[in-house]
Amino acid sequence: MRYSVFSLIRNAFSGHTDWPAAWREPEPRAYYDTIIVGGGGHGLATAYYLAKEHGVTDLAVVEKGYLGSGNVGRNTTIIRSNYLMPANTGFYEWSLKLWEGLEQDFNFNAMVSQRGVLNLFHSDAQRDASARRGNAMRLNGVDAELLDREQVRRMVPLLDMENARFPVKGGLLQPRGGTVRHDAVAWGYARGADQRGVDLLQNCEVTGIRVQDGRVVGVETTRGFIGARRVGLACAGHSSHVAAMAGLRLPIETHVLQAFVSEGVKPVLDQVVTYGAGHFYISQSDKGGLVFGGDLDGYNSYAQRGNMPVVEEVMEMGLQLFPAFSRLRYVRQWGGVMDMSMDGSPIIDRTPIAGLYLNCGWCYGGFKATPASGWCFAWTIAKDEPHRLNAGFRLDRFATGHVIDEKGAGTTPNLH
């Protein structure tokens, strides 16, 4: 069924009780041409583009929980393409372009909202760095505007511009950045893939990867062995131990990142705003809650929950920027486990095992990458070679010295 204003009106007459399920719940078959492990944003997008762009429909997505139970439903929903390194700029800009046409493409309301992402700066040196980044973006055909103090003050009236230690000196704005309703991204891709014949297998955990003579032949799951000619891994924070099932050791550590939502209030914040003197980002959801987050907790974790010190730190940074929010109550808080790579950039590549492909290392910026990641991973699997856009995201770049380190932070996964 196609969702439209007409289907909405038609279903209103039956009290919205006759909507068909958005996707089937099939039993696993014994064999698929291709299996994607991980029903998060990246896995579902990969399945969608494999079916849509490459005609691969003998395809299953294998998910250990329910679709979207991982990070795709846990992030703070920010999308942007304000990167500096050449390997990243083209890729993230392609992602933003896919976001711009996504809802029409997969016929689902993902509430893509290009409200602008404003990165504040607080010193002359930071202004120079922002100007440099903005120039690099514009040279690559990406939108960027350097705002002075007065422009920022007019745009975000609640900001405390006069913080004694870190006064706001201006900001770098990417007007096309913004937010997207994260669950709807998983659902939209899932529905689009299902409609093209892809089997979405939920509550089906991969427990082993079978390899024969250097070639993948299928996966062991909690619902039995499933054979396949090609297997793509898109397991986010679980990449290391799933790849280890095929004997691979990855340049990845798993870390926990927390997020927070306040009670709902009337519109007070129109953009995504980030703090340049700490790590803090905030936006207001359409329901009115302020959605915000900060740094990783800093230690390896698969626990999907964090600790108090980071909660306090995030709140402190938020109140430095927006003292008025001290009167708000925060109502929800959670954590997700991130696949932090050694240089802070992702991996979309083949592996030394024939027919086994890898998509991981998204750190805490992987939501914005979802469309391009799925698009490029689908290409890489279908053609058995990377697309130009993900050619830099190689698994062997750590050995060849071609690391992509936006921050220049070195091999410190907890600092990227």
Next chain:
Amino acid sequence: MRIPCPYCGERGNEEFLYLGSAVLERPAPDASAEAWVDYVHMRDNPRGPGAEFMQHVQGCRAWLIVRRDTLTHAILSVAPARAARGGGA
């Protein structure tokens, strides 16, 4: 997460600096490039019990080896790094 420092007693994890895996063996200076790539970039990334280096920077400043379960955040044991590694002064 509270970490029992052998010298200072139980303290909040915000007092500790986190370095990471304590099972990596630094290769010899003239070891192969592969050995160095492995040491610098590749990780076991254990899901469950593992050993990590932490420094009690806001306390006694000792380097510690903390055995911790990454699935539950339970602290299994804490020992001074030097003793645990069998080193001397």
